[in-house]
Amino acid sequence: MGEVVDGKRESGRAVLGRTLKFLREQAGKSLGQLAEETGYDKSYLSRLESGERLSKVTVMEDLDGYYGAGDLLVRHWQAARFDAFKDQYKEFMELEATARVMWKFSLGVPGLLQTEDFAREVLSGAQATADSGEWVEEQVAARLGRQYLLQQKPRPDVRIILDEAALRRPAASSQTWNDQLLHLEAAAMWPNMTLQVLPFSAGAHHHMTGSLTVLWQQDGSAVAYKEGNGCSRLIEDPDEVLRNRLSYDRLRDLALSPSDSLKFIRAVLKEHKHHEAHP
Structure with a gap:
């Protein structure tokens, strides 16, 4: 599901969060700007980036569209959702x-x-x-x-x-x-x-x-x-x-x-x- 970091497999949620942060920084946006332009709460977006929260897939569809990332975030989300199950x-x-x-x-x-x-x-x-x-x-x-x-x-x-x-x-x-x-x-x-x-x-x-x-x-x-x-x-x-x-x-x-x-x-x-x- 995730990449191996320091001998441990990184969770799908962590990979998704890291990708979200990378796309935001690559676009030159602060969390505040992203929140204002997408309509999502700033603290919510922050928790997605830190891997603390799993969003609905529709949020990833919106952000894929916002960043012009194809279906990159949706594909990462599909892996991250496994973290919610035994x-x-x-x-x-x-x-x-x-x-x-x-x-x-x-x-x-x-x-x-x-x-x-x-x-x-x-x-x-x-x-x-x-x-x-x-x-x-x-x-x-x-x-x-x-x-x-x-x-x-x-x-x-x-x-x-x-x-x-x-x-x-x-x-x-x-x-x-x-x-x-x-x-x-x-x-x-x-x-x-x-x-x-x-x-x-x-x-x-x-x-x-x-x-x-x-x-x-x-x-x-x-x-x-x-x-x-x-x-x-x-x-x-x-x-x-x-x-x-x-x-x-x-x-x-x-x-x-x-x-x-x-x-x-x-x-x-x-x-x-x-x-x-x-x-």
Whole structure:
């Protein structure tokens, strides 16, 4: 991720910060001038340069444009975002970033399909404390950054099965939930996305305690990743990966078709709007 400095690997966040400072100084700008010309707070920009803070990727897009740096800062940001995650998850994310085919099952709305406000509400839950606002914002930025995977060229082929529970546990904010449902409706129509709903009527199933992801690389190699009950595991053994692929196939057989799943999402959205109009 980073360069080796004095025998130690420099973090991606530190490399990004050093690049930000270099571009600013090369442009002959002070932090105050940069803040005035970009509209970003001076202390915020300073913390980005010192590697203390991870921004949203849109900030890097703005600064790339400001400096005429192409996508240099965005590419450094994509490496720096790994610093926000635990080691095993970093390994999974590296594989996810290069996967050509992704199959996912989730009990809740997965990070790849969360809106910013919904992600912030999820991440501001029981694990957050009164003084952890900055941690939450960094996690939101990192989570939204993963969604770039769905836009990269060539675009990966993605299939996501959502348990109906994901659509029955709304956000606390009515507007946030409305926007999240609209986003799911839009995602279901993306050309590289197959979105299915596993309804409660399908009954009990073997992934009721967590999520499952199966990834295929361009060379045909595959891994599986499971999360649940506070634990996560990256699976690379071919036999075990195959077992998880077959278990995913069984979930897909139980799920609604893509077209019926879209109708289901729209029905939930209609119910939500009706409830808000007639509380």
